[in-house]
Every structure is written in C-alpha cells, then in structure tokens.
Amino acid sequence: MAHHSNGSASGFSFSQITRHEEYHINGGDLFFLVEHVQFRVHRYFFERESVVFRKQLMTPASPGASRQGTSESSAIILEDVRSSDFAKFLWVFYNPKYSLYNTSTDDWTIILDLAHRWEFPEVQNLVVRELEKLDLSDVTRVSVYHKYGVDRNLLLPRYAALCEREEPLSLREGMLLGMETTLNIARAREYARANRTPSGARSPGIAGLERDEMRSLVREMFNVKPLDNTGDQDESTSTPSGGLVTVYYPKRLQGYTYSGF
Known part of the structure; x- marks a missing residue:
C-alpha cells in the first residue's frame, strides 16, 4: 500500500x-x-x-x-x-x-x-517477464518472488534446483530465504535422498528422480497449486544454476510488452 x-x-x-x-x-x-x-x-x-x-x-x-x-x-x-x-x-x-x-x-x-x-x-507482470530473462541465483530469485507474491509456479525449477544440488543451503542463504522455505527445501532434499517421494514412490537417489517426480515432490512440499488446464499455460525451458529443468508459466507473461501509450 x-x-x-x-x-x-x-x-x-x-x-x-x-x-x-x-x-x-x-x-x-x-x-x-x-x-x-x-x-x-x-x-x-x-x-x-x-x-x-x-x-x-x-x-x-x-x-x-x-x-x-x-x-x-x-x-x-x-x-x-x-x-x-x-x-x-x-x-x-x-x-x-x-x-x-x-x-x-x-x-x-x-x-x-x-x-x-x-x-x-x-x-508487476512486465517486471517478472524481464527478471525471467536475467541470470539470478536460485536463492535470490526465490527470495524476491516470495517477497512480492509472484506466482510460485514460476519457481518450481528453482525449488527443484535447490533440492537437487549437492551442497546444502548456507546460513546466509537460509536467512535470505526465511525459515519456512529453508525447512521445506531441507525436507524435500531428505525425501529425495531417502529414495522416496511423499506418495511412496521409490527412486535410486536424488539425481535419479525423474523430472516429473521432482516437480510433484516440490509442488507438495511448497503447496504450489498447478495452473488450470484451460490453455493458459505453456511449457518453456529455463536454466537455473541447478541445471536444465522445465518451468511452466502463464502465456500472459510470454512476449508481454507494456502497451499503455
């Protein structure tokens, strides 16, 4: 306000x-x-x-x-x-x-x-579209998007990358993300490394989780509601620091140009 x-x-x-x-x-x-x-x-x-x-x-x-x-x-x-x-x-x-x-x-x-x-x-939509083009660390992007209420579907690949990377979050990263997000990432890493997802599916290890399994795990851990199936979403490829993953985001943010003149 x-x-x-x-x-x-x-x-x-x-x-x-x-x-x-x-x-x-x-x-x-x-x-x-x-x-x-x-x-x-x-x-x-x-x-x-x-x-x-x-x-x-x-x-x-x-x-x-x-x-x-x-x-x-x-x-x-x-x-x-x-x-x-x-x-x-x-x-x-x-x-x-x-x-x-x-x-x-x-x-x-x-x-x-x-x-x-x-x-x-x-x-806000314009800014998010432009930020998606920039090379931000996964932690920075998650922190900024959380602070300003950006659609968390955009963060699925960032959450996944933080869960998949070898090193745990540092103290500084944890402070930037906040307690709730840090704990959710830790829980997701624990589930994945224990070769199971919340649904009970088995996998040979965190690196062996299928992309869909990891997305499902992240959605559940972070309570990210899927976008509707009315055609208002497209699949686009994004490359966070954790590796190549898939991000879904609304068409309204793809190719958006401010047209208020």
Whole structure:
C-alpha cells in the first residue's frame, strides 16, 4: 500500500522544491512531490493501471479545495519513496525505446517493489517477464518472488534446483530465504535422498528422480497449486544454476510488452 501524506505541497517552501529534469512533462496533468522533487506526469497511467491511485484520484475534493494532484500546490506527496526510485518506476511508462526494457536486476526489483505496493498488476507482470530473462541465483530469485507474491509456479525449477544440488543451503542463504522455505527445501532434499517421494514412490537417489517426480515432490512440499488446464499455460525451458529443468508459466507473461501509450 502506498504511504501518502495527508498534507499538500503548499506546506513546503517553493525554494526547496526542484522539478525533475526528465519527468516534469509539459502537458502532464498529475503532480507528485517526492523528497522535495516535483514530478508532472500523465494521470491516465495511474488511474488505469493502479488500484491504489485510482481510488485516491477518484476521491472528490473538499469544498473550496483543489483535487489532489491537479496542481503544484496540491501535488500528491509520496512518503517512504526516494525520488530516484520513483523516476525508475516512471521509466516503465515513458521508456523511449518502447518494447526494449533493459536495466539492472536492482532497478527491476525497485520497480517491482513500487508496483506491488501501489498495485500496478501489469507493471508487476512486465517486471517478472524481464527478471525471467536475467541470470539470478536460485536463492535470490526465490527470495524476491516470495517477497512480492509472484506466482510460485514460476519457481518450481528453482525449488527443484535447490533440492537437487549437492551442497546444502548456507546460513546466509537460509536467512535470505526465511525459515519456512529453508525447512521445506531441507525436507524435500531428505525425501529425495531417502529414495522416496511423499506418495511412496521409490527412486535410486536424488539425481535419479525423474523430472516429473521432482516437480510433484516440490509442488507438495511448497503447496504450489498447478495452473488450470484451460490453455493458459505453456511449457518453456529455463536454466537455473541447478541445471536444465522445465518451468511452466502463464502465456500472459510470454512476449508481454507494456502497451499503455
């Protein structure tokens, strides 16, 4: 959820406020103030894409007052956000390269954090698609996807890789993943190394588990519900650090390009 101040930009001295050099756009009809930096952008993106901002922007103004965000003096103040991070978020909408979204893992994580906080579902989908292209460690990907509620079907190959690898999780990895995930991985490794799955099937060892058996084991351990069989999923190949495995993810994330212009 976004943290919005109940105050207005009029509470700041205008000498303290600077206009963002890129995202103070002539013709923009929505004003934000973030860390004494003023942004002027297009209301359309925020009303259409965000549940949080849609509700806020549809709230009628008090008698005699301006609607929030319609002028410099009524700019929406965003708290707990850095101006540099907000600029990175806006880049999704104003990217001059259209469908080419090339940036770092850290920047995508910042964008995902704000999209999750402000409920921009299509931006979240875009970020996940782009993160799927990047070379993240299995532990990092699981940690990030868990934090922001990404569909766990995308993590099946990552869980499997962590269960199949020779070395156990390190203390640092365990702290990053959290107790529940760490214990589930340990349990899955124990089942596999004991040559059995929860259904009682036998296998010659962790490396000998069939891919379908490992997927079934991981689904049960992590309580991952299969996607429906209505044609909304495709099989794609992914190569986590643990080896070549198969990942299923929704078609809506395959080839998705933000088209809100």
